[in-house]
Amino acid sequence: MTAVLPDLFHTRVPTAPVHRVLIANRGEIALRVIRAAHDLGIKAVAVYTRADSDADFVQLADDAWLLDGTGAGETYLDIDKILGLARRSGADAVHPGYGYLAENARFAQAVIDAGLTWIGPPPSAIELLGDKSGAREVAEAVSAPVAPGSAGAVADLAEAAEVAERIGYPVVIKAVHGGGGRGFRACAEAGELEAAFTAATREAQAAFGRGECLIEKQIVRPRHIETQCLADSHGSVRVLSTRDCTLQRRNQKIVEEAPAPYLSAEQERIVSEASARVLAHVGYVGAATCEFLLGTDGTIIFMEANARIQVEHTVTEEVTGVDLVAWQLRIASGERLPESFPEVRGHSIQFRINAEDPTTFFPATGTVKNHRAPSGPGVRLDSGIGEGSAVGTDFDPMLAKLIVTGADREQALARAKRALDEYRIEGVSTLLPLHRVLVAEDAFAKDFEVWTNWLETAFVNPLATPHPGDHMSTSVDSFTVVVEVDGRRMTVSVPKDVVSDLGHVPSPSVPRRKRSLRRKGARVADDSASLNAPMQGTIVSVAVAPGDSVEAGDTLAVIEAMKMEQPLKAGHAGTVAEVLVEAGSSVKAGEPLVRFSA
Numbered sequence: 001m002t003a004v005l006p007d008l009f010h011t012r013v014p015t016a017p018v019h020r021v022l023i024a025n026r027g028e029i030a031l032r033v034i035r036a037a038h039d040l041g042i043k044a045v046a047v048y049t050r051a052d053s054d055a056d057f058v059q060l061a062d063d064a065w066l067l068d069g070t071g072a073g074e075t076y077l078d079i080d081k082i083l084g085l086a087r088r089s090g091a092d093a094v095h096p097g098y099g100y101l102a103e104n105a106r107f108a109q110a111v112i113d114a115g116l117t118w119i120g121p122p123p124s125a126i127e128l129l130g131d132k133s134g135a136r137e138v139a140e141a142v143s144a145p146v147a148p149g150s151a152g153a154v155a156d157l158a159e160a161a162e163v164a165e166r167i168g169y170p171v172v173i174k175a176v177h178g179g180g181g182r183g184f185r186a187c188a189e190a191g192e193l194e195a196a197f198t199a200a201t202r203e204a205q206a207a208f209g210r211g212e213c214l215i216e217k218q219i220v221r222p223r224h225i226e227t228q229c230l231a232d233s234h235g236s237v238r239v240l241s242t243r244d245c246t247l248q249r250r251n252q253k254i255v256e257e258a259p260a261p262y263l264s265a266e267q268e269r270i271v272s273e274a275s276a277r278v279l280a281h282v283g284y285v286g287a288a289t290c291e292f293l294l295g296t297d298g299t300i301i302f303m304e305a306n307a308r309i310q311v312e313h314t315v316t317e318e319v320t321g322v323d324l325v326a327w328q329l330r331i332a333s334g335e336r337l338p339e340s341f342p343e344v345r346g347h348s349i350q351f352r353i354n355a356e357d358p359t360t361f362f363p364a365t366g367t368v369k370n371h372r373a374p375s376g377p378g379v380r381l382d383s384g385i386g387e388g389s390a391v392g393t394d395f396d397p398m399l400a401k402l403i404v405t406g407a408d409r410e411q412a413l414a415r416a417k418r419a420l421d422e423y424r425i426e427g428v429s430t431l432l433p434l435h436r437v438l439v440a441e442d443a444f445a446k447d448f449e450v451w452t453n454w455l456e457t458a459f460v461n462p463l464a465t466p467h468p469g470d471h472m473s474t475s476v477d478s479f480t481v482v483v484e485v486d487g488r489r490m491t492v493s494v495p496k497d498v499v500s501d502l503g504h505v506p507s508p509s510v511p512r513r514k515r516s517l518r519r520k521g522a523r524v525a526d527d528s529a530s531l532n533a534p535m536q537g538t539i540v541s542v543a544v545a546p547g548d549s550v551e552a553g554d555t556l557a558v559i560e561a562m563k564m565e566q567p568l569k570a571g572h573a574g575t576v577a578e579v580l581v582e583a584g585s586s587v588k589a590g591e592p593l594v595r596f597s598a
Contacts (some may be wrong), residue, residue, distance in 0.1 A: 003216045015334030016117050018042055018093040020403055023061075024076065025097030027384035028400055029311075032059035035094050036325035045089045047082060049075050051392055057384060059385040060576075071394050076100040077209055079107050083114055093117035093332065099396065103177070120334045121231075121307050125282040129305040132176050133214050135278075140278035147293075151217030152176075160197050163215040164190065170218040171201045173197055175204030175211070177368050182207040184251045186218055199558070202540065203565050209548040219301055219418040222293035224248070224268075225260050227275040228316040230327055231284040232337045233308050239272040240324075241316045241344050245291075247444065249361055254431060255438065256312035257349040261409055263294075270300055278305055287313070287328050307309040311352070311401070314382060318348035347412045348405040351420070351435045355381075355397040358434035359463050362534045363397050363561040365589070366390075367426030374422035376407045378415045391428045393561040395535050399430065413445055433463055531568055533587040537561030541583050544594065556594050557581070568593065 018477045022032045022045040023038055034044040034057060046061035049069070059062045065085045066444070067075040077100055086094055089545035094111045096102035096119070105126040111118045113453070120126070128134040140146060146168040153176045154160045164171045164187070173182025173196050183204030185196035197213065205211035224245045231237040243262035245253045260268075275290035289306040314323045320342050355364045368389040373381050383393070383400035391399065404410035404419050420436045438444050441459075540558040544550060556576075574596040581593050 014378070015332060016092070017333050018119070018329055018478070020045060020062075020089075020091045020119055021093040021095050022047065022082075022089060022091035023057075023095050023097060024082050024101060025095075025099070026052055026057065026076065026395065027398070028057075028382045029097040029309075029384075031060060031384060032382055033097060033325055034061055036323060036329060038391055040326055040329055042329060045086075045091050047076075047085050047263070049394070051390065051394065055384060055389065055420075056386060057116070063089055071297045072100065072207075073209070075533055079104075079110055082107075083110060086111075086114065087115060091116065093329075093533040094120055096308065096309050097120040098306075098311060104258065107562065117332050118523075119286070119328050121282075121284050121286045121288065121382060124281075125284045125327070126307045128282050129278070129284070129288070129307045132304050133176050135302075135304045136214075138278050138281055138305075138510050139274075139302040142274070142281050142435075142531055144274040144278060145300060147216045147219060147301045148151045150214045151216050153212035155193055155198050158551070160213070160215050164193060167215070167217045170220065172216050172218045173200040173213050174216065175200060176207045177204065177210040177212065181499065182252075183211075183213065186251075192209070198563060201229065203560075206560065219293045219295055219299075222246075222295050222301075223260075224253075224291065225263070225270055225271060225294050225300075226289050226291040226310075228258075228310070228313060228324070229275055229277050229284075229288045230324070230331070231286065231288065232331050233285045234336050235333060236337045237276045237279050237284070238337050238341055239275055240322060240341050240450070242268055242271065243312055243315060245312060247438070253312065255349065255435070257347065257409075257412075258300055258312075258315035259344050259347070259465055261347075267294065267298070267300065272542050274302060275305075279374045286331055287324055288527070289313075309572060311398070313349050314380065314403045315348040315350050315405075317442060318403060319346050321345075336534055338487070338532050346405055346407050347409040348403060349409075349412050349416055350440070351402040351404075352431065353400040353423075353425070353435075354431050355399055356431055357429045357534075358431050359461055360534070362566060363537070364429035365392055365536055369427055370424055371426075372422065372424040374402065374419035376415075376418070376422075377435075378404075378412070379419045380405070385425075399425070402435075413439055433460075437462060492520035528571070529598065531556055531596075533559060533589055533591045533593055534566075534568070535559070535561050535589050537566075537587060539563055539581045539583055539585040539587060542579060542581065542594075544576045544579060546576055546578055550574055550576065559587070 010417060020043040023033045030046060037044040044063040046058050046064040047067045048058045048064055050315045052058060067081055069075045071425055072454045086159045086298055094116055101107040103126055107121040108118050108126055109118055128138055136146050137462055150163045154163060170186060173185045173187060185200040187193050187196040200213050201211040217285045225244060226243045228240045241258050242260040242263060243258045245256045247255040264485050271292050278290055279288055287309045291303040293301045308324060309328060317324055323339055342465040357364055368387060371387045372467050380399060380403040402419060404412055404416040406415050417438050424431055425432060491535060537559045540560045542557045543555050550570045551573050554570045556570055557568045559566050559568055576594060578595040579596040581587060
């Protein structure tokens with residue numbers, strides 16, 4: 001099959017010196033682009049929402065303009081608003097970061113049509129690679145291996161069912177225009193297909209403005225391998241390093257490392273050469289990542305190409321010494337890539353610091369308190385938060401990225417343990433306690449049997465049953481305080497009622513909850529008369545009505561927060577007495593949603 005460039009997208013990315021770049025993104029990636037621009041003597045313009053008015057990326061930009069509105073749809077996904085601010089700010093270039101409009105070919109074309117320099121690949125390349133069906137066509141055209149599946153986006157549920165029956169279960173449903181695990185559902189049997197297909201398309205529409213999905217055969221228990229690539233406007237493509245991104249939850253990465261450990265030289269050659277062929281075939285320009293699945297039998301399957309900088313670009317930067325974001329700006333200005341980049345040295349691991357409950361992965365909100373950043377040899381922190389930062393539900397839950405590098409993987413892990421112990425964020429739950437546990441796990445540190453679903457199947461989370469006095473898992477009914485006994489400084493947990501009259505006390509760290517990571521949705525407690533919202537968010541759907549009988553594990557409703565959907569499930573059998581919300585309702589954490597008969 002030959003991939004044909006759509007007639008609408010023949011415009012290549014024009015190259016011109018960049019002097020003033022508008023960053024169509026927020027948080028830590030906006031700050032990362034600002035720093036790269038400043039290193040090159042380029043002025044940086046931030047766009048921000050009212051919730052981010054005091055954020056570091058706003059304060060450190062040379063200029064900042066308000067994106068009026070709430071949520072992604074009214075702000076970072078609004079092409080007209082962003083281009084309007086680009087004109088008003090005097091920017092001559094636009095950098096999209098990742099997520100939002102980064103892989104939107106029409107946005108890229110609109111930037112070019114506005115006479116601005118687009119810091120990214122040609123719209124034609126985005127059109128082919130930015131959606132997964134186009135990437136399959138390109139991979140087939142250059143003889144890269146692909147999994148059996150639909151030729152492109154399926155038209156509806158009926159076509160999805162036909163494809164799934166033809167290729168056989170289990171299958172995966174994947175958003176054509178998305179990434180980051182959004183719009184992705186695994187489906188083990190035909191009875192699960194309708195719910196999975198509906199959820200994937202709805203989530204993709206909310207996150208990317210496009211809901212089309214394709215169907216592929218699921219590769220069970222694979223490793224997730226990828227390549228970091230750069231391509232210039234003169235036809236050169238370079239593959240800088242491999243990465244491993246296998247450690248995931250809900251099909252979203254939380255730990256990434258470079259280079260990918262335990263790859264044979266032949267496996268590295270296969271993924272590197274396939275990546276170069278894919279990018280050359282579409283005339284790619286800029287930074288790109290090609291992703292592959294490596295089966296337990298050694299089979300390699302091309303999965304997709306990301307037409308943008310990746311969240312995990314940092315680990316490649318650390319092991320090569322190459323500033324990938326700066327190279328995006330240099331390539332957009334017409335600069336040629338060198339004949340070669342430095343060879344990979346050492347090993348680097350990135351930990352995503354998300355605002356989530358580390359035992360359930362529910363999004364968390366709050367105000368950052370008692371913030372302490374790690375430091376020392378081999379430690380890098382790309383952060384979008386600081387003391388007093390407010391964490392809401394409108395945007396992605398990732399707050400920061402901790403990147404730790406050593407001479408080899410063993411030293412990187414040792415430094416990671418030290419850095420994670422130093423790192424403190426209170427006032428909002430994060431994945432920090434989970435990362436501290438993971439780096440001590442033999443499956444990750446030694447055996448490396450860390451499969452995609454390991455966190456939700458084989459992994460037994462000790463945070464669900466914390467040890468007394470553990471500062472990482474303080475009860476919600478107590479506070480962590482510092483005392484001195486005979487001159488010795490000690491940290492202890494004290495019940496709330498004991499310290500309630502002492503004035504200001506530190507906010508509690510991660511709540512103690514007797515939950516298992518194996519649960520894939522919130523459940524009403526066994527003795528509870530109601531299902532309460534586990535977080536602030538929007539109700540996407542309600543699956544029950546008064547009078548319905550439910551069993552433990554039945555989905556009662558679906559809630560969306562931070563662009564992710566979460567099913568809310570019954571923890572016991574019962575009869576629904578009252579449904580207090582409907583689709584579209586905005587709810588607060590703890591608010592009752594469904595009540596049960598006594």
